[in-house]
Amino acid sequence: MELILENIAKHVQLTPQEQLHFLSKTTLEHHKAKSVILNAGQISTKSYFVNSGILRSFTINDNIVEHVLSFSCAGWWISDMYSYFTQKPGNLFIEVLEDAEVVVLSKENQEQLYHDIPKLERFFRILTENSLVANQERLMDNLSLSAEERFEKFCIKYPNLILKVPQKQIASFIGVTPEFFSKMKSKLLKNSSQSI
Structure with a gap:
């Protein structure tokens, strides 16, 4: 769990008690390669922080062609952000490419953490902003x-x-x-x- 605490510490400082409280709201999961942890059409209620392994998010078009949206390796977060924020069925699959250990944070627990440790709202806002910037940069790269x-x-x-x-x-x-x-x-x- 050290890696996720280091990830948070890049943006906000938690006290030892706040760190323990944050960790109490997460679970640790192990997934084998080729397992799908989110299917298109499901509502995403979790975000995943990768401790080890590799995950990818992708969609499949009407011609059964896969389009990879992102990869996530150790130290990165992954989720279907559209579904996670809107709580509507998403379009993405999340697949494990290499055996992975992930820290799982439910949307419900994340909302509770915003209340209990307000500085975590700033942390997740920074993550969201960084993701938005990266997606815009990728779109511009694809166009130019x-x-x-x-x-x-x-x-x-x-x-x-x-x-x-x-x-x-x-x-x-x-x-x-x-x-x-x-x-x-x-x-x-x-x-x-x-x-x-």
Whole structure:
């Protein structure tokens, strides 16, 4: 539970008693790879903080094509934010890609924590703002950057995921087909080996 307390401490300082109270409102879960912890159409009542492992959120369109919205590894939060905040059925699946340990915070307990420890409302506001900024940046990247540039940014942001996540999911995240991604990656590798 140290990692989640470190995550909070980046933005707000909790007393030892507040830390214990916060932890008392969470649960620890272990999930095996390939398990789905949220299905599209469900109402998201939980947010997940990743202690270890890798999760992803994705949607599936009418043509049964997956579109990866986000990856989450140790030290990151993940949820279907639309569903979590509106308490309406969501559009996202959340899948475990690598065996994971997650800290689970229910919406009900989060609301209670806002009352009990008001500074946590500031913490979660900062998380929400950061998420909004990241989503806007990704949208702008998709509109203005080439696939190669989007892949380079992915490599910088998620360096530990390159070898752990299937290429088709990386392709989906940066908005290209797996075939295009494979050709692009081969071309980039060829160009980098020639420049050495």
